[in-house]
Amino acid sequence: MAVHVLLALQREYPGIRLTVATKKGYTPVFEQIPGVRVFPVDTRGAHRGLGGLWKLYRELLALKPDAIADLHAVLRTHILRFFFRISGVRVAVLDKGRKEKRRLVAARGRKLAPLTPTHQRYAAVFAALGYPVELRPADVLGKPPWPEAIGIPKPGDDGGFRSRDGAGANIGVAPFAAHAGKCYPEKEMKRLLALLQEEKGLRVYLLGGGPEETRKLKQWEREFQNCTCVAGKGSLGQELQLIGNLDLVVSMDSGNGHLAALFGIPVITLWGVTHPYAGFAPFGQPRENSLLSDREQFPLIPTSVYGNKVPPGYEEVMASIPPETVYGCIRGALAPDTANQASTTGESERK
Missing domain, CATH: 3.40.50.2000 (Glycogen Phosphorylase B;)
Known part of the structure; x- marks a missing residue:
């Protein structure tokens, strides 16, 4: 869901350099975006545990980021944000809206009303870093070539x-x-x-x-x-x-x-x-x-x-x-x- 926001960032801020740190299995999704660098994270190997997170932090810091957008908001990224903050790197984190989501699914006293779409929550992280974007319907990927190697005829x-x-x-x-x-x-x-x-x-x-x-x-x-x-x-x-x-x-x-x-x-x-x-x-x-x-x-x-x-x-x-x-x-x-x-x-x- 973050891909659309990254495309909007590219449209509104030409020349922006984006690096996505994600698990290796998800790299094909972000590799579809022209000009985006994908940094594979190995949470079961090199980047496992506190020592692995420190290693990951040092590897990402070597890229000289101007800002870090935490679109995951879990314990692992909480630790990474701490490392970057003590290095003076600007950091912003996703607001998952946990309280309002709990009210949405509560058995009693619920209020069935639309919450902020996740796409907009991602966009708010970049806005907090000084890069506000307005999502548009055209913030999608272009049609790719048919995968001939998959063995399914078109x-x-x-x-x-x-x-x-x-x-x-x-x-x-x-x-x-x-x-x-x-x-x-x-x-x-x-x-x-x-x-x-x-x-x-x-x-x-x-x-x-x-x-x-x-x-x-x-x-x-x-x-x-x-x-x-x-x-x-x-x-x-x-x-x-x-x-x-x-x-x-x-x-x-x-x-x-x-x-x-x-x-x-x-x-x-x-x-x-x-x-x-x-x-x-x-x-x-x-x-x-x-x-x-x-x-x-x-x-x-x-x-x-x-x-x-x-x-x-x-x-x-x-x-x-x-x-x-x-x-x-x-x-x-x-x-x-x-x-x-x-x-x-x-x-x-x-x-």
């Missing part, structure tokens, strides 16, 4: 269902998340894939992560003829390239939605026990692209900020989002002039 124009540019539509579907309370039930997901299979010229790329998820996605690839499983077929950098070539992505409240938003493509997010009011909606997406579970049926939503708390009876909360509603939203986002009646019908049923 489909041509098959006609039929059309995206905005008139070509056959290619969409990504990411049905999983870190916590079960944020995952669309398999029964509803298969109904959605069945609806999408009926659309001529529509190719679905299944995005996932771990071994069990990959096994299920490969099963769906065999079951639905227009589906291609992407999981396990390439690096994160290659998967990012593929995502950047899609016309739309359907995601849970999870990282895949944010990865798609990096490239400014439409993202439809499905929300279970979490809620976009916590500030984690993908960048630049219209409110109607956030499909929420039924709060009349499940009034405790949001039960947690990250989806790790599922009260009894809330295990199937996302089943209250009809596949027809998701399907209609997809059609509306890809071809708004030809969106079918399923969108209107599904929305009224959900309310």
Whole structure:
């Protein structure tokens, strides 16, 4: 989510030198930004423990930074900030808004109102350092080349269902998340894939992560003829390239939605026990692209900020989002002039 802020910094402060210190696994995300240096941090090896943090501090100090923006605000970065402060380097830290987030998910006395978006919280850190930015919809990455090495052929124009540019539509579907309370039930997901299979010229790329998820996605690839499983077929950098070539992505409240938003493509997010009011909606997406579970049926939503708390009876909360509603939203986002009646019908049923 910080990528959009870094792009805004480059736009408003030409020539600014940005170095992102992050875990090695995340370097492909920031390497997409032209002109940004990525410094890999090894928290399990060279930079482990207090001694490792001192080593990391010395390595970063050697870059002669004018300022340090702590976008993580955890114990490890708290220690690093202390080191930089005693060296006279300006430091600013992220305000995660923990108190207001606790009130948002409180069982009693809650006030369901939108909190500051995380993108704006990141921007506030740079403003505190003297670099205010105004985020714009254009603060996204350009379309990358298709990842030929991943071994998945790029489909041509098959006609039929059309995206905005008139070509056959290619969409990504990411049905999983870190916590079960944020995952669309398999029964509803298969109904959605069945609806999408009926659309001529529509190719679905299944995005996932771990071994069990990959096994299920490969099963769906065999079951639905227009589906291609992407999981396990390439690096994160290659998967990012593929995502950047899609016309739309359907995601849970999870990282895949944010990865798609990096490239400014439409993202439809499905929300279970979490809620976009916590500030984690993908960048630049219209409110109607956030499909929420039924709060009349499940009034405790949001039960947690990250989806790790599922009260009894809330295990199937996302089943209250009809596949027809998701399907209609997809059609509306890809071809708004030809969106079918399923969108209107599904929305009224959900309310």
